[in-house]
Each structure stands twice: as structure tokens, then as C-alpha cells.
Amino acid sequence: MGKEMLTGNGAAAWGVRMAEVDYIPAYPITPQTEIIETIAKWISDGAMDASFVTMDSEHSMVTAAGAASATGVRTFTATSSQGLLYGFEMIYTVAGWRVPLVMVNVSRGLSSPITLGPDHNDILAIRDSGFLQIHCETCQEVFDSILMAYKLAEDERVLLPVIVNMDGFYLSFTREPVEIPDVETVRSFLPEYQPEHAFFKPAQPMAQGVAVLGGEFYSYFKYQMHLASKNALEVYKEVCGDFEQKFGRKYRTIEEYMLEDAEYVLVMTNSFSTLGKAAVKRARENGLKAGLLRLRVLRPFPDPDIKNALKGKRAVAVIDQNISIGKGGIIYSEMAGCLYNEINRPLLLSFIGGLGGKNISPEEFELIFDKMIKAEDTGIVEAPHLLYTENEWKEMAGLKEIAGKG
Amino acid sequence: MLRLRFHGRGGQGAKVASRVLGTAAFLDGYNVQDFPLYGAEKRGAPITAFTRISRENIMERGVISDPDIVIVIDETLLSDPKAMPLSGLKKGGVVFVNTPQSPLESKERYSITDHVITLDLTKIGLDMIGKPVLSSLAAAVASRIAGIGEDALRDALEKELSGIISDRGILEKNTEAALYCYDAVVPVQMKTTESIREGENVINIPFETARVSSPAINATGNTPLRRTGNWRVFRPVWDYDLCTRCMTCVARCPEGCIQVNEDGYPYADYENCKGCLICARECPAKAINDVREMHSQSEEGEL
Numbered sequence: 001m002g003k004e005m006l007t008g009n010g011a012a013a014w015g016v017r018m019a020e021v022d023y024i025p026a027y028p029i030t031p032q033t034e035i036i037e038t039i040a041k042w043i044s045d046g047a048m049d050a051s052f053v054t055m056d057s058e059h060s061m062v063t064a065a066g067a068a069s070a071t072g073v074r075t076f077t078a079t080s081s082q083g084l085l086y087g088f089e090m091i092y093t094v095a096g097w098r099v100p101l102v103m104v105n106v107s108r109g110l111s112s113p114i115t116l117g118p119d120h121n122d123i124l125a126i127r128d129s130g131f132l133q134i135h136c137e138t139c140q141e142v143f144d145s146i147l148m149a150y151k152l153a154e155d156e157r158v159l160l161p162v163i164v165n166m167d168g169f170y171l172s173f174t175r176e177p178v179e180i181p182d183v184e185t186v187r188s189f190l191p192e193y194q195p196e197h198a199f200f201k202p203a204q205p206m207a208q209g210v211a212v213l214g215g216e217f218y219s220y221f222k223y224q225m226h227l228a229s230k231n232a233l234e235v236y237k238e239v240c241g242d243f244e245q246k247f248g249r250k251y252r253t254i255e256e257y258m259l260e261d262a263e264y265v266l267v268m269t270n271s272f273s274t275l276g277k278a279a280v281k282r283a284r285e286n287g288l289k290a291g292l293l294r295l296r297v298l299r300p301f302p303d304p305d306i307k308n309a310l311k312g313k314r315a316v317a318v319i320d321q322n323i324s325i326g327k328g329g330i331i332y333s334e335m336a337g338c339l340y341n342e343i344n345r346p347l348l349l350s351f352i353g354g355l356g357g358k359n360i361s362p363e364e365f366e367l368i369f370d371k372m373i374k375a376e377d378t379g380i381v382e383a384p385h386l387l388y389t390e391n392e393w394k395e396m397a398g399l400k401e402i403a404g405k406g
Numbered sequence: 407m408l409r410l411r412f413h414g415r416g417g418q419g420a421k422v423a424s425r426v427l428g429t430a431a432f433l434d435g436y437n438v439q440d441f442p443l444y445g446a447e448k449r450g451a452p453i454t455a456f457t458r459i460s461r462e463n464i465m466e467r468g469v470i471s472d473p474d475i476v477i478v479i480d481e482t483l484l485s486d487p488k489a490m491p492l493s494g495l496k497k498g499g500v501v502f503v504n505t506p507q508s509p510l511e512s513k514e515r516y517s518i519t520d521h522v523i524t525l526d527l528t529k530i531g532l533d534m535i536g537k538p539v540l541s542s543l544a545a546a547v548a549s550r551i552a553g554i555g556e557d558a559l560r561d562a563l564e565k566e567l568s569g570i571i572s573d574r575g576i577l578e579k580n581t582e583a584a585l586y587c588y589d590a591v592v593p594v595q596m597k598t599t600e601s602i603r604e605g606e607n608v609i610n611i612p613f614e615t616a617r618v619s620s621p622a623i624n625a626t627g628n629t630p631l632r633r634t635g636n637w638r639v640f641r642p643v644w645d646y647d648l649c650t651r652c653m654t655c656v657a658r659c660p661e662g663c664i665q666v667n668e669d670g671y672p673y674a675d676y677e678n679c680k681g682c683l684i685c686a687r688e689c690p691a692k693a694i695n696d697v698r699e700m701h702s703q704s705e706e707g708e709l
Binding site for chain 1: 425428429432437438439440441442443444464465466467468469605606607608609610611617618621622623624625626628
């Protein structure tokens with residue numbers, strides 16, 4: 001098919017179509033709805049052979065997706081923000097069923113105040129559920145990741161659901177050229193799912209997702225999920241190798257941008273990484289050895305790759321597009337946990353930026369580099385810093401005045 | 407890189423215009439990114455959409471705050487203190503305004519110092535398509551200014567419009583009108599300077615009590631302050647010789663914009679009438695005419 005101008009949502013829908021998914025339970029929410037609209041239209045037009053059911057809520061939707069996947073059919077669903085939280089109970093539940101469904105989350109800030117722009121408190125809320133997480137920077141990556149996600153989830157050594165994340169607006173509604181391969185090549189990469197442990201066959205009845213009483217039993221099941229998730233690191237590497245061979249695009253758990261000889265490193269995720277890369281490029285032009293590490297796979301957490309990539313760096317600034325109220329950045333804590341026992345660990349600084357889709361200006365990136373250099377000089381690392389500009393503060397003051405808070 | 411920003415009102419086609427331009431540039435061999443900003447918007451509310459066109463990889467995302475080219479699909483937005491279509495326009499940039507006025511008149515009226523191009527897209531839409539459809543026309547104008555080839559535009563119109571217009575005849579009328587606009591615009595040699603953006607001051611924000619920092623509004627509603635009269639493309643005008651004073655229009659107006667004068671005849675509150683023309687459709691005596699609004703020649707345009 002070649003290259004097409006597609007939104008992130010359009011790319012996700014194409015991924016689902018090319019993966020020849022059988023069943024899609026759906027519930028709309030901005031900024032995700034375009035995905036299920038596109039799929040619904042294709043099914044209605046006969047371009048895609050799948051069952052599509054609109055559900056009464058995300059709670060039912062995730063349940064239906066898990067149940068369908070447990071019958072052995074390839075299943076997809078998508079949501080965002082409040083919807084993900086509404087289905088939260090069932091996210092944990094279906095992960096425990098060990099079913100290989102794939103889901104897309106289109107990140108959007110959580111209420112209150114209710115908003116539409118992206119940040120990652122939604123997707124990171126389900127961090128500990130057992131779902132594997134792939135976070136995307138570009139529309140092409142959204143498409144590619146869905147194909148990779150099925151291959152990863154359906155692998156015998158994994159059998160956990162996967163969630164693919166993209167930013168609302170910045171990817172979901174942004175069109176970029178996306179390469180859509182032909183279906184035969186996709187089939188050779190992702191053959192039909194052959195369920196081994198969870199399927200529906202009248203001749204072979206089974207009860208799935210049963211209760212266990214007794215911590216020794218419960219611990220076993222939970223720890224098995226953890227081991228399966230850790231296995232996914234290895235399986236992911238194989239999937240990436242296979243993907244590169246078939247489609248020519250190379251992915252890793254992390255992306256290293258100008259990182260090799262870098263001394264000062266930004267750590268980012270998702271679409272705002274593009275802004276970070278531009279900032280790194282500008283810093284390089286000004287003579288600073290800057291680099292960027294983008295976390296693509298967040299679950300399983302790619303500790304070995306991160307440790308390796310950050311060996312010998314002077315300072316690392318984690319830009320969290322999320323906020324753990326009362327603590328700071330979520331990924332900062334994960335990075336600190338990852339690097340703590342390293343002998344030559346870099347200084348680790350914490351920044352909160354891009355909440356609700358707030359832009360990160362060049363000056364805010366410059367401040368981050370300045371603070372890294374200062375921390376290295378003094379050995380003092382300051383508390384998490386919210387990136388915010390004077391002009392934004394003025395706009396906020398204007399809003400407060402209108403609201404009678406002046 | 408060329409950065410274009412489209413300003414229109416919900417329903418006028420700013421989003422589709424940015425997409426048609428995006429596809430045209432893509433078909434012309436450029437790296438492209440296009441992106442509309444919408445969410446809770448409604449028909450008539452100000453909308454922006456963006457297109458980035460580059461030979462290099464595009465290392466930007468999100469809103470364009472320093473455009474090279476601004477396409478104003480709805481002239482009344484130039485007087486809207488919130489929409490501010492000209493904000494951030496680069497020195498040497500180009501402003502297109504959909505208006506019956508000449509570039510010189512527009513420059514004076516809106517105090518624009520940059521190069522201005524004008525064309526009455528609404529009239530062209532009405533004459534050639536039969537509707538005030540502006541998306542394909544604005545895309546054509548933008549393509550011409552951005553230096554995109556006519557063939558690429560033609561293919562892009564086919565690609566983007568065939569998905570949303572099922573009637574082949576209307577699609578062809580759109581293309582014909584768009585190509586007319588493409589030819590009507592005199593291309594300019596544009597030379598924008600790299601933006602001299604004022605550096606942002608990065609700050610630490612202080613604690614404020616929940617009395618200030620909770621998302622609650624203490625002020626009384628200010629919706630009445632936002633007049634919606636400048637959303638109109640057509641103005642309903644009553645012919646009192648035909649009017650039977652039946653009050654159907656008063657009952658049918660969804661905005662409560664029609665009142666009755668001392669003699670019992672209805673009249674509209676033009677400061678707020680959005681021009682939906684439900685009154686004209688519903689009038690059993692056919693006493694309400696639609697007259698095209700020329701905001702640039704009326705005071706309501708500056709509401």
C-alpha cells in the first residue's frame with residue numbers, strides 16, 4: 001500500500017486491520033473514538049472481517065475483551081483517560097487470566113479538573129497490572145507496535161495482554177506519513193493465533209479465572225505473571241529482530257538519540273520526545289554533549305538496557321509527563337530504582353513537564369541542561385521541578401481573574 | 407520549513423483545509439505534519455488547524471505559534487481577542503483573508519503590516535458549489551501560497567474529499583472551485599526570517615490555597631458577553647408586508663433571538679443571531695429572506 005498520511009488513531013486502526021483481529025468490543029471517548037469509528041466503518045463496508053460490539057461502559061468493554069480473548073480469538077480494544085480508569089478493575093482481572101489481547105490507550109490528563117490534552121497519569125495508573133506497555137513517539141510506531149504487540153502477547157513464554165500508548169492530539173489527531181505494508185508480509189510476521197491454554201471448545205470444558213484462597217496459591221499466580229513479564233524482554237528482542245527483517249524498521253526497548261558520547265541525558269517517553277530531540281540537537285550546536293534516552297517499553301521495565309545506556313553519563317534528567325501527587329515523577333522513581341546499585345551512576349534530576357499537553361519550550365529544555373550542569377558542579381540535586389513559564393503564569397492569572405479568584 | 411496556521415469557525419472546514427494542504431504537500435514529495443486543535447468545540451466556535459511542510463525531518467509537534475502563513479477563513483476572527491489569528495506571524499509572512507475587501511482595505515482595517523492576500527471564498531463557494539463550503543477553497547489558496555503544485559492539489563482534493571463527499575457532482579464542483587481559487591491567487595516570493603521569538607522566562611510556581619487553586623469559578627456567568635452575531639453567513643430579514651405575525655419564527659428560534667416589536671412584528675437580535683435560518687425555513691408565509699452578511703462592511707463584524 002505504501003505511505004499514507006494517517007493520524008495516530010488512523011495508524012492504530014490500520015494496525016488492527018492488518019493484524020486481522022477477530023473481535024473488537026468498543027466504547028467511545030475523546031481522543032480515542034476515531035480508532036473505533038474507523039474500524040466500525042471498515043467492518044460495515046466489508047473491508048474488514050471482524051465482530052464489533054458497542055458496550056455499555058469501559059468496565060464491560062475490558063471484560064468482554066478479556067473474555068473473548070479467553071475463547072482464543074484475536075481481540076482488540078481501545079480507550080483513554082477516564083475510560084481506562086472506569087475499566088481499571090477489569091484491567092487487573094483480565095491480565096490475571098493470561099489472555100493475549102491488545103489494547104490502545106490514547107493518553108489524556110485525568111480529572112479533576114477535567115481536560116483533553118495528554119499526559120501519562122492514565123497509562124501509568126495501570127503500571128502494576130500485568131499488561132505490558134509500549135509507548136509510541138510517532139504514528140508509524142503506533143502501527144508497528146500493534147503488530148509487534150500481538151506477536152509478543154501471543155508468545156507462549158509471555159501470554160500477557162499488551163497496551164500500546166500514544167498521546168492524545170499530539171499523535172492521535174496528528175497526521176504523518178505512515179508506511180502500511182501488504183497483508184501477506186504482515187501474515188508472515190504475525191500468523192494466525194493458535195491458542196494453547198485459553199480457548200473455547202465444547203469437547204474440552206474448563207473454568208478460567210477461578211478464585212484461590214490462601215496466600216501461597218495467590219503468590220504463585222502473581223509471581224508467574226511477573227516472570228512472564230520479565231520473559232517478555234527477551235521475546236521482545238526476538239520480535240524486534242523479526243520485525244526489522246520483514247519491514248526494515250528497527251526498534252529496541254529504549255531509543256538512544258545522540259546518546260553514545262553524551263554527557264547530559266534527557267529521559268522522556270511518547271510524542272514529546274520529538275521536542276526533546278530537537279532540544280538535544282540545539283544543545284549540541286551550542287557545544288554541549290547532550291543526548292536523549294526514550295523509554296519505549298515501560299513494562300517490563302528494561303533495566304539492563306537502561307543501565308547499559310547510561311553507564312558513565314554525568315547527569316540524567318527525567319522529564320515526567322505525569323505527577324504522583326505528594327512524590328513527584330513516576331518514571332523518575334523507576335529510573336532511580338534502576339540505577340541505585342550501579343557503581344558509576346549519574347546524578348539523577350527530576351522534572352515534571354507537559355501535563356495536560358502543556359508545551360515544553362526551548363527555554364525550559366535549556367533550564368534542564370543548566371540544572372544538570374549545576375548539579376554536577378555542586379553535587380546537589382534539587383527537588384522535582386515543574387516546568388512552567390512566566391507567560392503561562394500570566395495566562396493562569398488571567399483565568400483566575402475571570403473565575404473571580406483575583 | 408513552512409508553518410501554516412488556519413483560523414476558521416467550527417463547521418467552515420479549517421480542519422479539512424489543513425488536511426488537503428497536508429496531503430497535497432505530501433504528494434508533492436515533502437515531509438508533512440498536519441494537526442487540528444479541537445475537542446469541546448462546536449459549530450461556530452473559533453477553530454485552528456496547522457500544517458508543517460518541510461524538506462527535512464520535522465522535529466516539532468503541537469500548535470504552531472510562529473507561522474509563516476496564516477489563512478483566515480472567517481474574517482470576523484481578526485477582531486476576536488481570543489482567537490488572535492495574527493499572533494506570532496513571522497516577519498515577511500503572508501496573511502490570507504477570506505473577504506470581499508481588497509488587500510489594502512484589509513490591511514488598513516485590521517492594521518496588518520505583512521503581505522495580505524484576499525479573495526471572497528464565501529462568494530466563490532456560493533456561486534460555484536451552491537453552498538458556503540470553504541475547506542477545499544482555503545486549501546487551494548494555501549497550496550498556492552505555499553508553492554504546492556496544481557496536480558498535487560488536484561490529487562489531494564480527490565483523496566481527501568472522496569471520503570467525506572459521496573456525491574460525485576459536488577466533489578467535482580469543489581475541485582473546480584478550488585482550482586479557480588488556486589489560479590486567482592498571485593503567488594508571492596515569500597522570505598520569512600527565522601522567528602525571533604522572545605525567550606520564555608522559566609519560573610517556579612508558588613503555593614496558593616484551595617480558595618484560589620481549586621478549579622471552581624466564583625464569578626457570575628459571562629456567556630452573555632460573547633456575542634455570536636458574527637458567526638452568520640446569512641442574515642434573516644423580515645418582509646412585514648408578507649408577515650402574518652403568526653409567531654412561528656419566535657417559537658422555532660433555537661437561540662431565543664427573535665423578539666416582537668410594538669406592532670406585533672418579529673425582529674431578530676442581530677448581535678446574537680447565528681444565522682441558522684431555521685426561522686426562514688419554518689415561516690409559513692415565506693416572509694423571511696436570507697441576505698448574505700458582509701461582516702467587513704458592518705459594525706457587527708467587530709463585536
